Amino acid sequence: MQSGAKVLSDLNDVDLDVYSWVLQHRTIAVDEVVVGTGRAPQEVRLSVERLCGAQLLHRSPGDETVAFAVAPDTAVSGLAAPLEEEIRERQREISGIRESLGRFMPHYLQRRSAGEALEVLENVEDVRGALNRASDRCRHEVLTCQPGGGSRAPEAMEEALKRDEVMLRRDISIRSLYHHTARFNGPSQAYVAAASALGAQYRTAHELFGRLIAFDREVAFIPVLDGSWGAVVIREPATVAYLCEIFEQTWDHATPFSNAVGQGLEEVAREIHETIIRLLAAGLKDEAIARRLGMSLRTARRHIADIMEELGAGSRFQAGVAAAARGLLDVPGLTSPTEG
Numbered sequence: 583m584q585s586g587a588k589v590l591s592d593l594n595d596v597d598l599d600v601y602s603w604v605l606q607h608r609t610i611a612v613d614e615v616v617v618g619t620g621r622a623p624q625e626v627r628l629s630v631e632r633l634c635g636a637q638l639l640h641r642s643p644g645d646e647t648v649a650f651a652v653a654p655d656t657a658v659s660g661l662a663a664p665l666e667e668e669i670r671e672r673q674r675e676i677s678g679i680r681e682s683l684g685r686f687m688p689h690y691l692q693r694r695s696a697g698e699a700l701e702v703l704e705n706v707e708d709v710r711g712a713l714n715r716a717s718d719r720c721r722h723e724v725l726t727c728q729p730g731g732g733s734r735a736p737e738a739m740e741e742a743l744k745r746d747e748v749m750l751r752r753d754i755s756i757r758s759l760y761h762h763t764a765r766f767n768g769p770s771q772a773y774v775a776a777a778s779a780l781g782a783q784y785r786t787a788h789e790l791f792g793r794l795i796a797f798d799r800e801v802a803f804i805p806v807l808d809g810s811w812g813a814v815v816i817r818e819p820a821t822v823a824y825l826c827e828i829f830e831q832t833w834d835h836a837t838p839f840s841n842a843v844g845q846g847l848e849e850v851a852r853e854i855h856e857t858i859i860r861l862l863a864a865g866l867k868d869e870a871i872a873r874r875l876g877m878s879l880r881t882a883r884r885h886i887a888d889i890m891e892e893l894g895a896g897s898r899f900q901a902g903v904a905a906a907a908r909g910l911l912d913v914p915g916l917t918s919p920t921e922g
Contacts, residue, residue: 590661592632596621600629601638605651610639637661699818706811709803710741716797717745724749725829726758727794739773746777756782759832761790762854763877765839774839785836788857789874791828799826858885859905 599619604610607618615626630649633639637657642648703709717724724746746756756777764770764786774784796802802822806812816822854875861871872882893908895901 590636593636596625596629597633597638600626601633601651604633604639604649608650609647610641610649611647699816699821701815701817702806702812703815704806704810704812709811709813712813712815713795713803714745716801716803717749720749720754720797722798723755724757725794725796725799725826726756727790727792727829727832728758728760728764729790729793730761730764739769743773743776746782747780750777750780750782757833758782758784759790759829759836760784760786760839761875761877762786762788762837763875763881778839784839785833786839787832787836788853791832794825794829796822796826796829799823802826855885855889858882859889859901862886862889862901863905 596619599621600610600615603615603618607614609615610630612623612626615621615630616623619626621629630639633651634641634649637652637660638654639649639651642650703712750756760770760774764774774782778784793805794802799822800817800819802816802825803813804816804825806814816825857875858871861874866874868883868886869879871886872879875882877885890896890901893901893904895904
């Protein structure tokens with residue numbers, strides 16, 4: 583016997599004709615049904631089997647040529663009953679899981695009160711869970727700053743896209759900042775294109791203040807300092823507002839994201855070039871420059887080598903002097919060498 587779902591998917595116009603005939607004449611004698619419906623004998627035989635499998639026909643126990651057509655609602659009840667019982671059983675299992683594991687939640691929450699301003703999440707699973715819960719509760723707005731120029735893992739980007747898509751379909755505003763280098767990264771371009779089509783907004787800047795995800799200006803996530811996948815969850819209103827204001831200031835000076843060749847990329851490349859010159863003159867090391875611009879150390883060193891050759895400089899000091907002589911440095915806004 584075929585499964586209920588398979589039987590239902592196989593029903594066709596022949597079955598409508600046979601069902602209507604049996605409904606009126608209460609017989610499944612093949613010869614009579616063939617004459618009455620105009621269908622071929624083999625079509626009638628297969629149709630009767632399908633209709634019986636769908637519980638729309640019931641054979642008489644005393645006479646195999648006699649059958650009764652039942653109301654579709656009755657057939658639905660017969661087919662759905664075992665599925666509904668299975669659903670109820672699954673629901674009981676889910677309730678049991680929640681009840682069993684829910685007893686551990688008070689112990690987990692002992693380390694912090696419900697209104698504590700800071701919470702440290704020490705592993706990636708806790709971070710993902712907290713982000714998903716914050717996304718589910720979000721009502722109005724999400725602000726994100728993602729430094730790195732496309733260094734996020736593909737699986738993390740895929741998970742984030744699914745989370746963003748759900749929120750965008752709830753008319754939640756999403757704005758994200760990337761480094762300029764993300765414009766040259768294929769996965770980042772694909773991510774931005776997919777989310778932008780749903781209404782998200784993206785901009786890039788040559789320097790960013792750090793990683794941030796903020797929901798409704800009420801809760802913010804920033805990375806821990808140990809370089810792990812942990813995060814600090816901030817709920818203190820003044821601190822969250824301060825982080826969101828930094829985001830807004832950076833957003834105002836950032837450039838709308840574009841992945842079209844030639845559309846803004848020349849300007850972006852020029853900004854990256856000029857920023858590296860300023861950071862070189864400020865004395866930052868290669869590692870610090872790469873971190874500030876969201877690019878790999880190898881890429882940063884390639885840019886630096888090109889700039890040194892262009893300026894005819896053999897040292898950072900000579901590069902700074904040459905850049906200043908050419909008017910390439912914005913002295914009042916020169917970045918101080920606080921990194922490296």
